[in-house]
Amino acid sequence: MSTDRAEAGRYDFALRPPRPPAPVDHGNEDLPIPLETRVEMYRLQQELRQFEKRAYDLFMQNLVKGTSHLSLGQEAVAAGVAAAIRPDDYSFATYRGHAHTLARGVGMGPVMAELLGREDGLLGGKGGSMHLTSVEHGMMGSYAIVGAHLCIANGAAWSAQIRGTDQVAVAFFGDGTTNIGAFHEALNFAVVWKLPVIFVCENNLYMEYTPSDFVTAVPHPAADRAPAYGLEAVLVDGNDADAVYEAARKAVELARSGGGPSLIEAMTYRHGGHSRADPGKYRPDGEVDAWMKRDPIPMYHQRLLRLGVAEGQLTEIQQEVAQRVDDATEYAKASAPPGDAALMTDVWADGGSAWRN
Template sequence: MQLSREALLQAYTRMATIRQFEERLHDEIKTGEIAGFTHLYCGQEAAAVGVCEHLDDDDMIVSTHRGHGHCIAKGCDVKGMMLEIYGRRDGLCKGRAGSMHIADVSIGMLGANGIVGAGAPQAVGAAIAAKLDRKGKVAIAFSGDGACNQGTTFEAMNMAVVLKVPAIFVFENNHYSEHTGPDYATATATDIAGRAEAFGMKVWRANGSDFFSTYDAMTELLAYVRSTNLPAAIELDTERFYGHFEGDPQRYRGPGELDRLWAERDCLKAFRARVSEAKLIDIADLDAIDAEVAALIEEATTEARAAPPPDPANVADDVYVSY
């Protein structure tokens, strides 16, 4: 599908924002000011953006422990996210969520999740609501290759088919479930999408390190789901450039593996090369976006450092729903 120049610029802006946001966190976490585990999304930007560029605020997504990229791709406020990760009062979730549980229901981001495979049942519930609303909306569960071995994911896929709901299961296969490759831990290592196919749903496969491959596959997939109200799945072959979590020594990596990935599977480099070679966008315009994003990330970080923490007097707020 041919995208407009404006659409291409927006896609690049979101991918660049994810990359710079994560790289800044990679540096900031070393200061000790950010509490809890953090799992960075660098390398997988094309997957999140290629999926979410099709969505509006009424389409819903459920994320994973590696959720910053999904949040930004769905439109979460970057400054609000940085405040949240720093545990500040004015964060997106008032400083209560931290890195692994950021949510913004107002734009259809139902939350990141620290439990592997836990997002799939939530997405099915959201898909049931979408079907009842009859507005042609969908619910997407992002997960990694590790989640394909979870019973919750199997049950969710089965339920989605049985109930005939517009749930989409996006498997980002970055080739490491924490520290274990799918060739060791997954019987269908080279075909995770086939597991969803076994439940009776249509599946797609795409290069998750290529924005255009992901975007085009999602164009077809979403047209099918929106028109039929039936579930579907897609496997995106991608890579993560940092460890499973910040501080992971990555001893499971082979010699030179990371250097090869940065050189050969960097989705931002691939995007820049494609649009410039096709004379769709000048490199200077992309460089200008990089500079604007850098200024935004710097501002967000500076403000987050200086922002006040939550008031202990409000510790019981939002614990229970008031009807």
């Protein structure tokens, strides 16, 4: 892509050649993943997909204010990793964190209410879409400054090391994160301290509106950097929950056994734009279509059928999830906006915000 950069006085990204997905690796069907785990990953992907679609609809109805970054198309990454970790492990996400929050088992109602800015929101309306957190589920936060949470995930992993538990910490981030200093500081630090942390890059090809390969020195922004820190370059199909699960399982096993950190780059694609306001027009013709055909969910549906799961069971899961999304929507709509008193609480541990006597 060096010519692109050299010629880029003014550049229309939509005119670049599309970057299509790799074909499905049907060999992943043979991975030794228990069927119940696979069904669970299917259910998770359905939850994330249907929730995000509803969140989008609610933006359109102007019920969700501010901005929001959806994981439509990227569900297999969240589902695959979530299925490979334990309830007491830690996860850290970016502002694109709805999926990673729900994948830890956090209730849809409180998450939806948070998007709507209601008092029953997960964060009481104080955090919003970009800061979803549920400590009781090990979801240690969604961080909206690119890169920061990789360093913070190191700390949670260090804490597990000190306390002598075998918990692991997982940090999810995008391809764009790999060009900020915190990413490099975090990787080096984790390796030097041999921390039980797993860095999961969701490479959706676009940093925000700019193709990441246009601004990145190497083709694989995370995996190609890993060897510089003594880590294996792990590249997986992020649109195949089985591939993600298998890579995560290995990384978790290594971390739990004291073997230190891992990095996984999962290739995926967002079906929509970067955020609410972005129609994603910078993407070349054919690219979105090619990736829509590699949608992780229909592919996984077919795989489960081939593995002997009944169509009826999958339909039942879809319907059950649809009902839960409806219920969550009603729960959120019925919740009141936060009361005025909430503005001045929770700055300090005493619950208040006093800075003087």
